[in-house]
Amino acid sequence: MLHTLHIFKKDSRHLWKEILVVTTMIAAFAYLDARSRPIFTAYALPIDRLDAIFHLLLPLAWWYLIAAVVHEEPIPGDRQFWLTRPYRRRSLLAAKVLFVLVFLNLPMLLADCAILAAHGFQAWSYLPGLLVRQLLLLLVWFLPFMALATVTENLKQFLLLLAMIPVLYFIFTFVGRLPVFYLYWVRGEWIPISAMIVVVFVGTLLILRIQYLHRRTTLARGIAICAVPLALMVPSFFPRPTAYAAQLALTRGQAMPPSVVLGLDLSRRGGQDRNNLVTDGEPGAVELDFPLRATGIPQDLDLVADHLAVKVRTPEGNSLSTAGRSLMFSDRHGQLWMKTHVDERAFQKLRGTRVTVRTSAYLTLLGNSGATLIPAGAKSVEVPGIGRCSFLHDNTNEWVLFCQAPFRQPADFCKAILVESEIRRFNESLPAGGSYSPYPAELEVSPLVLTFNGAYGISGPIRDALMQTAKPLSHFHTDFELPDVSLRDFLLDKQILDSPF
Amino acid sequence: MSYAIKTEELSKRYGRVQALNGLNLKVPEGAIYALVGPNGAGKTTTLKLLMNVLRPTSGNCEVLGVASGTLGYEDLAAIGYVSENQDVPDWMTGRYLLSYLRPFYPTWDDGLAYEIARDLALPLDQKIKTLSRGARMKLAVVSSLTYRPRLIVLDEPFAGLDPVVRDQLIQTLLQRVEGATVVISSHDLHDLESFVSHVGYLDRGRLCFSEEISFLVERFREVEVTLEATPRLPVNWPKNWICPESSSAVVHFIETRFDSESTPTEINRCFVGLRNVSFTAMSLRAIFTAVARSSSGTA
Numbered sequence: 001m002l003h004t005l006h007i008f009k010k011d012s013r014h015l016w017k018e019i020l021v022v023t024t025m026i027a028a029f030a031y032l033d034a035r036s037r038p039i040f041t042a043y044a045l046p047i048d049r050l051d052a053i054f055h056l057l058l059p060l061a062w063w064y065l066i067a068a069v070v071h072e073e074p075i076p077g078d079r080q081f082w083l084t085r086p087y088r089r090r091s092l093l094a095a096k097v098l099f100v101l102v103f104l105n106l107p108m109l110l111a112d113c114a115i116l117a118a119h120g121f122q123a124w125s126y127l128p129g130l131l132v133r134q135l136l137l138l139l140v141w142f143l144p145f146m147a148l149a150t151v152t153e154n155l156k157q158f159l160l161l162l163a164m165i166p167v168l169y170f171i172f173t174f175v176g177r178l179p180v181f182y183l184y185w186v187r188g189e190w191i192p193i194s195a196m197i198v199v200v201f202v203g204t205l206l207i208l209r210i211q212y213l214h215r216r217t218t219l220a221r222g223i224a225i226c227a228v229p230l231a232l233m234v235p236s237f238f239p240r241p242t243a244y245a246a247q248l249a250l251t252r253g254q255a256m257p258p259s260v261v262l263g264l265d266l267s268r269r270g271g272q273d274r275n276n277l278v279t280d281g282e283p284g285a286v287e288l289d290f291p292l293r294a295t296g297i298p299q300d301l302d303l304v305a306d307h308l309a310v311k312v313r314t315p316e317g318n319s320l321s322t323a324g325r326s327l328m329f330s331d332r333h334g335q336l337w338m339k340t341h342v343d344e345r346a347f348q349k350l351r352g353t354r355v356t357v358r359t360s361a362y363l364t365l366l367g368n369s370g371a372t373l374i375p376a377g378a379k380s381v382e383v384p385g386i387g388r389c390s391f392l393h394d395n396t397n398e399w400v401l402f403c404q405a406p407f408r409q410p411a412d413f414c415k416a417i418l419v420e421s422e423i424r425r426f427n428e429s430l431p432a433g434g435s436y437s438p439y440p441a442e443l444e445v446s447p448l449v450l451t452f453n454g455a456y457g458i459s460g461p462i463r464d465a466l467m468q469t470a471k472p473l474s475h476f477h478t479d480f481e482l483p484d485v486s487l488r489d490f491l492l493d494k495q496i497l498d499s500p501f
Numbered sequence: 502m503s504y505a506i507k508t509e510e511l512s513k514r515y516g517r518v519q520a521l522n523g524l525n526l527k528v529p530e531g532a533i534y535a536l537v538g539p540n541g542a543g544k545t546t547t548l549k550l551l552m553n554v555l556r557p558t559s560g561n562c563e564v565l566g567v568a569s570g571t572l573g574y575e576d577l578a579a580i581g582y583v584s585e586n587q588d589v590p591d592w593m594t595g596r597y598l599l600s601y602l603r604p605f606y607p608t609w610d611d612g613l614a615y616e617i618a619r620d621l622a623l624p625l626d627q628k629i630k631t632l633s634r635g636a637r638m639k640l641a642v643v644s645s646l647t648y649r650p651r652l653i654v655l656d657e658p659f660a661g662l663d664p665v666v667r668d669q670l671i672q673t674l675l676q677r678v679e680g681a682t683v684v685i686s687s688h689d690l691h692d693l694e695s696f697v698s699h700v701g702y703l704d705r706g707r708l709c710f711s712e713e714i715s716f717l718v719e720r721f722r723e724v725e726v727t728l729e730a731t732p733r734l735p736v737n738w739p740k741n742w743i744c745p746e747s748s749s750a751v752v753h754f755i756e757t758r759f760d761s762e763s764t765p766t767e768i769n770r771c772f773v774g775l776r777n778v779s780f781t782a783m784s785l786r787a788i789f790t791a792v793a794r795s796s797s798g799t800a
Contacts (some may be wrong), residue, residue: 006604014592072590077556081589086574086584086605 007095022440025061029054030111034118055445063145066157069099070149076217076361093212093230112447113235129407134442147207151221154413185409188247190437192238203227244307244362262480265293285323285341287492292336309360310340357482366470374465403452408442409435419464505530505682511560520546522706535693538703548656581645584656591630614647635644635666646677659692668738691730694785695749695759704796721788722759726752741786743795755791
């Protein structure tokens with residue numbers, strides 16, 4: 001402990017200018033974040049834009065300070081004075097971690113409290129979130145970069161290594177045509193993100209241990225080369241059925257699974273007959289919309305689909321997987337739909353054939369609904385389960401409704417209905433929010449999480465917005481079949497039928 | 502005899518370059534050992550392997566009875582290491598460096614530190630980056646002597662220093678080591694020959710010899726053989742005769758295993774028409790020059 005403090009004091013003394021710069025940046029970030037609102041419209045104020053820039057700059061400042069303190073005693077090389085001095089290696093590592101705790105975690109903790117207070121949240125009411133956020137900052141934002149700094153000899157090398165991360169990300173997502181991932185903690189996404197955190201944590205632990213206890217830079221660099229791409233890929237490639245099966249297993253016994261039965265609603269037609277739905281195109285695929293009927297849903301409860309795996313089975317017994325993500329949702333009249341995509345060539349082959357559509361669905365029942373009225377022009381109205389919401393008129397004819405909560409996406413789902421004209425968020429009635437994460441905090445740079453946002457270009461008078469909320473009550477899994485159907489009956493764009501295929 | 506340093510078949514390879522090749526070195530406790538050799542011979546590599554700064558490609562080395570690879574902080578607290586090419590935190594002042602290092606050494610003696618610094622006229626309140634090369638080396642020596650280490654390893658400590666500073670450092674070392682083992686590497690024996698007890702010669706990663714200086718001086722002789730006619734060098738030239746040269750009726754060579762009885766007998770056996778043989782003792786510098794010429798193949 002004595003050596004730890006001794007090395008820590010030396011580092012603090014030498015790096016006081018760097019500490020001052022980073023602390024000032026954290027203070028500026030706190031100031032801006034306390035006064036700004038989320039930047040999601042084209043009409044953001046300069047302070048909002050500056051705050052958004054700070055969300056990018058602040059991590060760079062953190063990493064710079066981390067690299068500086070690690071490079072006080074660089075690990076690679078054979079000229080460092082400390083290698084031949086009786087340094088306890090564990091004390092050296094502990095001194096570096098202590099430095100991060102004192103000069104990054106502590107200021108961030110204070111900044112978090114200030115930001116929350118400015119937005120009307122009592123920080124101490126969110127103590128678990130406050131502490132877990134600091135832990136996540138340490139484990140995901142700070143220590144992994146400390147590990148990367150230990151495999152470099154100087155700041156220049158560290159910055160080069162750092163620059164490789166977005167390059168890798170770019171290669172994976174754009175050149176490799178892999179799905180782009182966002183760390184968006186809705187539904188069961190906390191499970192793939194947790195897997196990523198585990199990869200990052202294990203990689204970090206191994207590198208720090210190897211470097212500080214054994215000084216094996218080549219091995220540590222090898223681990224970094226494997227761990228960084230793996231961590232970047234995990235959220236995209238983690239099999240969602242596995243994630244939702246795990247979610248189901250974790251929450252089994254919390255509530256009785258309902259006996260919901262899903263099937264084709266024969267009273268409605270598919271495709272273009274669906275009501276005012278927004279489509280999201282899959283390249284090279286056609287969209288099919290199946291009208292569904294659900295029975296067995298207890299009264300006053302709603303159903304949301306967390307994950308659907310849809311397969312089309314031909315009479316010959318061949319199975320065709322659908323493309324992209326399949327969705328289940330209710331339209332504005334409360335009618336249930338399942339949207340899926342099929343490869344266009346496959347569709348052309350099958351369009352006249354009677355097939356069976358098999359779906360494996362992970363579903364969640366929502367209940368205990370609530371509603372809160374947010375008057376037009378209101379700032380920071382508390383919506384239980386969602387956070388604090390503001391409904392503001394921009395400097396154009398744009399109404400902006402957004403909600404923020406400390407540290408994490410709320411467990412509750414929500415949707416907004418504008419009084420005078422009903423408008424729901426993005427994909428019509430898909431509710432926002434709804435995170436099943438057990439963590440009280442997420443990985444955002446800011447302690448405030450945007451739990452709802454909507455921008456409405458409405459020229460007419462608006463009185464209020466009604467924020468409807470519902471709690472996830474139980475998760476369950478069901479398989480259902482739509483037997484003996486012709487895919488052409490459910491095609492969204494009928495012009496496809498005239499294509500030369 | 503117990504050894505402060507012991508290596509067995511120690512080798513180090515940097516890619517294709519074999520920096521050290523099967524080094525077997527023993528440094529007795531209490532010795533002042535000079536590890537000499539030309540630039541690139543592997544001296545610094547050897548010392549870094551001993552200090553566990555580098556990891557060997559193969560072989561073993563022990564320092565103060567501990568395998569170098571497992572040297573812990575307790576072991577390092579008994580070893581002083583001074584190197585001309587070590588990166589010290591040059592933002593510190595000398596005084597701050599000494600106060601910073603103090604808690605790491607249980608046997609640190611502040612009084613001794615300041616006494617040595619005063620003897621060396623070391624400006625302690627200047628930042629290290631503003632110090633001259635000589636002053637930096639003095640500070641490194643001060644910071645490595647003030648905890649009374651059992652082993653002091655000095656890697657080219659006098660390279661590039663003026664004679665005054667060099668003599669100051671040598672005097673300080675001799676006064677303060679008090680029975681400790683000292684290993685000094687240098688490419689110039691002139692710096693060391695006045696005070697070292699043992700010497701090892703390293704060339705291209707191989708140890709050519711390693712022994713006490715008195716034995717070394719005893720076994721090397723410059724031999725001049727005068728013959729009746731132009732000499733024909735013997736076909737079976739003994740391996741221990743190096744650097745042979747001949748002109749008219751005279752042959753010169755260096756006998757590396759001189760013995761007052763066996764060497765004249767061997768010369769008598771090898772040369773025909775012998776008129777006169779003379780043996781001249783050699784200085785250390787002459788010995789090393791001869792060994793260097795011999796091992797580089799120029800002789």
